[in-house]
Amino acid sequence: MSHLVSVAQLLHLQRIAEHRTGPPVRLLDVRWRLDRPEGRPEYVRAHLPGAVYVDLERELARRGQPQEGRHPLPALDDLQRAARGWGLDDGDVVVAYDDNRSVPAARLWWLLRRVGVDVRVLDGGIRAWTSEDLPLEHGDVRPQPGGVTLVPGAAADAAGIDDVEGLVARGVLLDVRTPEQYSGAHNTSDPVGGHIPGAVNLPAMATVAGDGRLHRPEALQRLFATAGVDAATEVAVYCSSGVAAMHAALALEHAGIPVRVYPGSWSQWANTRGRPVAVGTLPAGRLTRA
Numbered sequence: 277m278s279h280l281v282s283v284a285q286l287l288h289l290q291r292i293a294e295h296r297t298g299p300p301v302r303l304l305d306v307r308w309r310l311d312r313p314e315g316r317p318e319y320v321r322a323h324l325p326g327a328v329y330v331d332l333e334r335e336l337a338r339r340g341q342p343q344e345g346r347h348p349l350p351a352l353d354d355l356q357r358a359a360r361g362w363g364l365d366d367g368d369v370v371v372a373y374d375d376n377r378s379v380p381a382a383r384l385w386w387l388l389r390r391v392g393v394d395v396r397v398l399d400g401g402i403r404a405w406t407s408e409d410l411p412l413e414h415g416d417v418r419p420q421p422g423g424v425t426l427v428p429g430a431a432a433d434a435a436g437i438d439d440v441e442g443l444v445a446r447g448v449l450l451d452v453r454t455p456e457q458y459s460g461a462h463n464t465s466d467p468v469g470g471h472i473p474g475a476v477n478l479p480a481m482a483t484v485a486g487d488g489r490l491h492r493p494e495a496l497q498r499l500f501a502t503a504g505v506d507a508a509t510e511v512a513v514y515c516s517s518g519v520a521a522m523h524a525a526l527a528l529e530h531a532g533i534p535v536r537v538y539p540g541s542w543s544q545w546a547n548t549r550g551r552p553v554a555v556g557t558l559p560a561g562r563l564t565r566a
Contacts, residue, residue: 278396279396280399280490281399289369299367300365300367301371302362303326304330304373304384305323305402306383307374315331322402324405324412332380332519336350336355336358336387337349337518338354345547346543347518356425359388360421360423362419363422365423370388370393375401377481378399378526381398383519386433386522386526386537390434400487400488435536437540440538441552443510443512444473445474449476449511449512450478450513451478451542452478458477465517466516467566469546470546471553471559471561472542472554473552473553473560475514478499480520480523490530505528505533509533511528512536518537518541518543521539522537547566549566551566552565
């Protein structure tokens with residue numbers, strides 16, 4: 277199953293749904309930015325016709341302790357309640373999009389695919405849609421509640437804090453933050469800066485072209501090979517707080533490379549006392565402790 281859809285593919289899915297020869301298509305708008313997490317104002321101003329707004333901070337994460345990271349995974353019951361509020365029913369095709377290079381949309385993709393939902397990401401997001409001179413609408417869409425049932429364990433693609441420490445001995449742990457965050461030179465949100473010892477730095481945005489679309493699978497395969505990753509590699513990814521890591525997972529899956537995500541990411545690791553911390557530009561780095 278493809279994890280991405282182009283604008284043309286989305287229009288085709290909508291067309292066959294209208295003729296009742298394909299499943300209903302549900303559009304979800306997941307606009308969010310680190311410096312502006314509330315995306316509803318932008319959504320209300322203009323969104324794809326029929327799209328329902330998804331609040332990443334409230335619906336795709338939960339409040340937790342610092343030791344859980346800044347974006348702990350939502351409980352299954354809470355995610356199901358949110359999904360029904362978005363109007364989802366069993367069998368629907370979900371297409372998520374945003375205006376931020378598909379980073380927040382990828383979090384929704386990762387969360388829903390692991391509980392049995394057929395979910396795709398609109399490659400290029402709202403920018404790709406408007407570049408085709410297609411219409412937008414304004415205001416809020418309030419759908420009728422759906423009845424979707426989420427299936428736990430549909431995909432075993434999450435790694436815990438203890439899993440990633442041992443992974444470096446047998447696979448590749450990718451740190452997809454900026455080089456400055458990886459080295460520890462830039463840290464504004466956590467008790468310590470640096471990276472998990474042995475992790476290899478490959479910034480998530482290296483997977484994205486200038487128009488916000490992911491690079492083609494062949495180009496992504498070449499990119500990941502520079503970090504020692506191919507389809508036979510056991511690989512896990514982390515970022516600052518578990519959002520960009522899911523975008524990296526989308527890119528890896530698009531390249532045909534299975535991957536696990538460490539949802540707690542650096543914000544959990546750095547807040548867990550006693551965990552080793554590497555500082556510098558090399559995977560081993562100079563060691564200290566959280």
